[in-house]
Amino acid sequence: MEPLLKVEHLSLDYEVGAGTFHALRDVSFEMMPGRVVGIVGETGCGKSTLGQAIPRLLPEPPARIREGRVVFQGTDLLSVPKWKMPLVRGTSIGMIFQEPINSLNPAYRVSDQLMEAVRIRKFRESGETEVFRPAEGFDYSKDRPVDPKEAIGRTFLPSPPAARSAGARRGSEELRIDALEYLRLVRINDPETILDLFPHELSGGMRQRIMIAMALSEKPTLLIADEPTSALDITIQAQVLTLMKELMDEVHTSILFISHDLGVIAEMADDIGVMYAGSIVEFGPVGEVFDRPAHPYTKALLKSVPNRYKEDGVLPSLPGSVPNLSRLPSGCPFHPRCVFARPPCEPDPGPSLEPVKGAPVGGGHRAACYYSDEVFRLP
Amino acid sequence: MVMFIAILSVLIVGVPFITGLFGTPVGILPHDPNELLPCAVPTECAAPPSLQNWFGTDNIGRDMFSRVLAALPLDLVIGFTVAGFALLVGTGLGLVAGFWDTPGTVGGTLSVAIMRVTDIFLAFPSLVLALAIAASLGRGTVPALIAIMVTWWPFYVRLVRGEVLAVKHLPYVAAARAAGVSGLQILVRHVLRNILEPLIVYYTMDVGTVIVTFSTISFIGIGVPPTIPEWGSMVESYEKLLLTAPWTVLAPGAAIFLTVLAFSLLGDGLRDILDPRSRRALVQTATAPGLPAVKGSAAEA
DSSP states (O other): OOOEEEEEEEEEEEEETEEHHHEEEEEEEEEETTTTEEEEEOOOOHHHHHHHHHOOOOOOOEHEEEHHHHEEETGGGGGOOOGHHHHHHHHTTEOOOOTTTTSOOOTTTTTHHHHHHHHHHHHHHTHHHSOTTTOOOOOGGGOOOHHHHHHHHHHHOOOHHHHHHHHHHHHHHHHHHHHHHHHHHTTOOOSHHTSSSSSGGGGGGHHHHHHHHHHHHOOEEEEEEEEETTTSSSHHHHHHHHHHHHHHHHTTTTEEESSOOOOHHHHSEEEEEETTEEEEEEHHHHEHHHSSSHHHHHHHHTTTOOOOTTOOOOOOOOSSSOTTSSSSOSSTGGGGGTTOGGGGGTTTOOOOSEOOOOSSSTTTHHHHTTTHHHHOOOO | OHHHHHHHHHHHHHHHHHHHHHHHHGSSSSSSSSSOOOOOOOTTOOOOSSSTTTTTTTOOOOOOHHHHHHHHHHHHHHHHHHHHHHHHHHHHHHHHHHSSSSSSHHHHHHHHHHHHHHHHHHHSOOOHHHHHHHHHOOHHHHHHHHHHHHHHHHHHHHHHHHEEEEEEEEEHHHHHHHHOOOOHHIIIIIIIHHHHHHHHHHHHHHHHHHHHHHHHHHHHTTSTTTSOOOHHHHHHHHGGGGTTTTTHHHHHHHHHHHHHHEEEHHHHHHHHHOOOOOOOHHHHHHHHHHOOHHHHHHHHH
16 A cells, blocks of 8 residues: 655754754654554654644745655655645645644634635635645646736635635535534534634633644644644543544544653554654554564653552653754764663664564564664563 | 723714815814904904904914814824825735745845835934925925825834734744645735734824824924914914913914824724724623623633
């Protein structure tokens, strides 16, 4: 089967006054349709950068993609002209951000924002506009700067001419019914009332669910969820996670789930990628990676998850912190904190992701460490 | 209370403005503003306020109340026109300069060009620049108008660009981008809509400032000719009567003061009405206080 998303050797820098930060270094992974891929790592390891680099939401500059490909349904998104990217976003690649507090426009009612998302999808489904089609890619022969007249006409007329002539009022009624449906889908009580409220009148959990409803109402093929539950308290977090799992079955979408919370990832993901200092150091099916990690960093990370009982004494924590991305240590970036580090680790940058020796063949368990088989065999 | 002040300032600003739209309200004035009322000594006609002449008369016997009122439409129209022109030009340029400011692109170059030209204008004190332009164009209402127009828009470019820069990095703009909304629509629907409040408030207060500036130009004597009643030129021409007939200076001066104050209060009121957060609160206090729980707090539960 053709992978839905294939990230190949993606390297991205932030060029700011203080220097160049290598936020992503040679990131490669694949995502099969219908799977949930989790990305975990410490703060500052490049998780969110990866999530935003895929639909190219990062402002360039300061971000600069040095090399690599992001192949989505057979099209390299990095070669798509920038002004065509809005056609990919929303309906093909949706996104949920981690800040529910500010992710809704304070000037509009919930209905306006939800209906905007539904309208975008309907407009694209109606075939009135050029859309992103799988594997076909965009027609680059017509790769020209936007004709300002055409651009103005296109962007100021959000609904197709047919719908407008049928009566804008009825059109918006239909959109409203659609919007209501998605509010019910995210289990919001009394959606008719909620639809007419302003974002500041809603709680954080409600706003986050509305964000999820907005993302889902465009029926994205791939949904990138960037710490969707981090800003929520634990009960709402559980609600939202349960909801997302249920929705996956209802809407059939693949999810790239970014989180620093190993428990959440264990709950949600099929495959897991562990990031450290801008690169993926281990990738594989979630059960296998959690049971028998093959990279020393994953092992240390899993050890630092609190147990249910107190008898274990002091919680083991990983000494040191994530290296400064503008001054990475020589060799393997993890060697200063690694208990398995040996002399070759310091000058040698280490291998890129390689299949772990001894792991089930075909499982796709890979790690970026010379001694991965040794770590893997440890109890 | 807030609503009361807002409504009051709408009346102060609105009613004369509407009458101004239908021509100089000579008909409703007690006297023709240029009519010389009879008096004993032709050069010393200045009479203190009385029942016949509410604001008194000036040295040649013209009714001050009529003159002050007759000047209102002119001053208001100038205030709205100049501030409106600046609002349109400044908002357009400011949106472009703030939204497409990525260095190295066409938009970035344009943005830098707009901001440097704006800086050049802002480097001059705007009143001095307006005076210089008005003086070089000759005496008259239109030259003074053009002079203020030319110097007024850079403030709006600054304001709008600053607001755009602040708003365009907020998460909801990123969320709209992620939802597939195109650039121009983000600019209009999400960015412009959210900077509209400070902009309208600034515009409203600015109308008063324009009137003061226009009056200043007239006061110096290069604006409106003395036959046309205008507050600034009135203050100037009656300056020498300040000690003998103070009402001739105080009446137009007070008119300027009250108008600017009214626009300031109107701006404050508009700010409260336009903000969805306080607007909902206003609506709720206006409707029955005994209603069951507020919608918003019901949603929180």
